[in-house]
Amino acid sequence: MEEKFRERNTPRFVRTAFEGAAVIAVILLGVVFFGSGMRTEGEEAVVHSSSIAMQDTGTQLFEDFEGDSTGWLSESVSAFVKVDSGYLGGQAVYLADTTAHLVFSDSWWAPGLTENFQDSGTLEFFIKAETWVFNNNPQPKLFQEIVTIGEQKQPPQDGDFSLAVDEEGDLYFGIAESGFYEPDEAHPAGVSLRLGEWYGIAAIWGPDSGIRLFVNGIEVQESNDDRPLAIDTFTVGAQGNIPNTRGHAFRGWIDNFRLSRTVRNASEMLVPMHVVIDSPSAGDTVEKPFLVKYRAESNVDTRTFLVDIYWDTDGADFNGTLLAANLPAVGQVYLGADLPDSYYYLYALAHTDGETSSFVMSDPFYVATRGSLNVGSTGVSQCLLERLLGRGDWEVVVRRLRDAVLDSFLGRALAVWYYRLGGEV
Structure with a gap:
């Protein structure tokens, strides 16, 4: 005023x-x-192609889910994971049930590491949801798992990362210390995902920055979780073996999944x-x-x-x-x-x-x-x-x-x- x-x-x-x-x-x-020769944001656009994994030395895994599941990089695929149209006409995985999931081996982390944690990195993917809740669980806030790094078990281990939504499509994220399953123990991202629309989600973490969450290349939230992520298996969707507030996948599509050991800036993210x-x-x-x-x-x-x-x-x-x-x-x-x-x-x-x-x-x-x-x-x-x-x-x-x-x-x-x-x- x-x-x-x-x-x-x-x-x-x-x-x-x-x-x-x-x-x-x-x-x-x-x-x-501008005369100093500094690079402007967006100058080096990332090409939408599976060749990203070869061009990007910081990427452990790039999965665009083309072809059938026998050629995917995941270690196991549940029967409820289907193939459907992806973003820009390619293929995406369609999670068709509450227990639909893909499990990726910990071998996709940087080879030769002897420690159990990754100090910094970036997780990225495209997501389009069909529905968030399709069960009768009475919990007031039921998390639908999107991506979990670390074994899906209760309680989670120190360093396990989770990105999830509630029944309204509100995003939550965090790195576990003593476990997080309730909304007040997770970090609300302050943004809701609308059904039927593609979003580019990116989470970066590092010892000096905590976790920073980006939606469509725009930073929406950050936390002070400066703990490193556990080098462990990771899951897209949910295995369904966690009672009550975890273990249920949303129903929808995932495309262009990328896991990196480098911290990216907004201009390097897929949007x-x-x-x-x-x-x-x-x-x-x-x-x-x-x-x-x-x-x-x-x-x-x-x-x-x-x-x-x-x-x-x-x-x-x-x-x-x-x-x-x-x-x-x-x-x-x-x-x-x-x-x-x-x-x-x-x-x-x-x-x-x-x-x-x-x-x-x-x-x-x-x-x-x-x-x-x-x-x-x-x-x-x-x-x-x-x-x-x-x-x-x-x-x-x-x-x-x-x-x-x-x-x-x-x-x-x-x-x-x-x-x-x-x-x-």
Whole structure:
């Protein structure tokens, strides 16, 4: 609120002068940074191919599940594991029952290691769920196992890793010390996976970083678990031999499973089609029509994406009203001119060849009639500088530089002097 008040109550000529100076400063910083020869994120995209295992010296295992199970790298495959269409038209494994699982031998860990733990590494895979819960277990929070590193037994051994979801698709993860089976002993990832959509999941761990969890190349949560992972067998799905809160697999698809002994950055992770709304943000107040900035991206999928934007008055489900359809993959558009003043959620749906990926705003934002916002309100129209820049990351930098100046004694003194002379915003 302070930032919006300051923006609306600062004289236009003061804002323009300081914003112009901020732009020059940002450009100079950009020249120094990009001219230094540093690699930009995404410059070295990973190719979607089984050849990854040969190109990547840090990978112990890459399994894209092509061919029949006799050619897979898993040590054993349960009868409930089927083959179905994978991401980008290849094959994926389909876990068809609560006990569907694949077990991989500990021989896939770095050869020649004599210790029982791996200090750092990365686990990655694509996942699409058909359903999370299909049993009558009365537990209030029933974990559906996705990947477990370490033998599936109770209690788990020190260093065992588990990535699981509850019955609502909320992700949990952690490295066991004394065992974790209840949600309060695991780490919530703060993100839910929607049924019927592909996600790229990556978990990295190291002695200095704990566990960091990424969804579609975006870090969603981290923990302070700085323990190394046990070098042991690992399971995709679940063997069904753990009572109550573990031992049940979700029903759905797994593709492009990769286990590495190196810690990857976001630009090196495999990312399927996903969509994000960059602005407005949850909690904003905007004037009609409001500018929506969005992007549908992937570093392995070269198909053409189209994006639909919806509005809704609740964030409970994807049941909103269409605002714009078949927009290009990346862009910005003014919407909502006819919406009544109120709180709204925005949804975005990217689609191509019958596949979809969605984004749901976590909290609502407020839409107001242009000119109805009073001095001191939290909503203001976007300034000319923001529209010219057209990129949210540049806007944030410029705003911070501008606000640092306007928060100074000189900036406040200029504003007071201007209003005493009868100036208008």
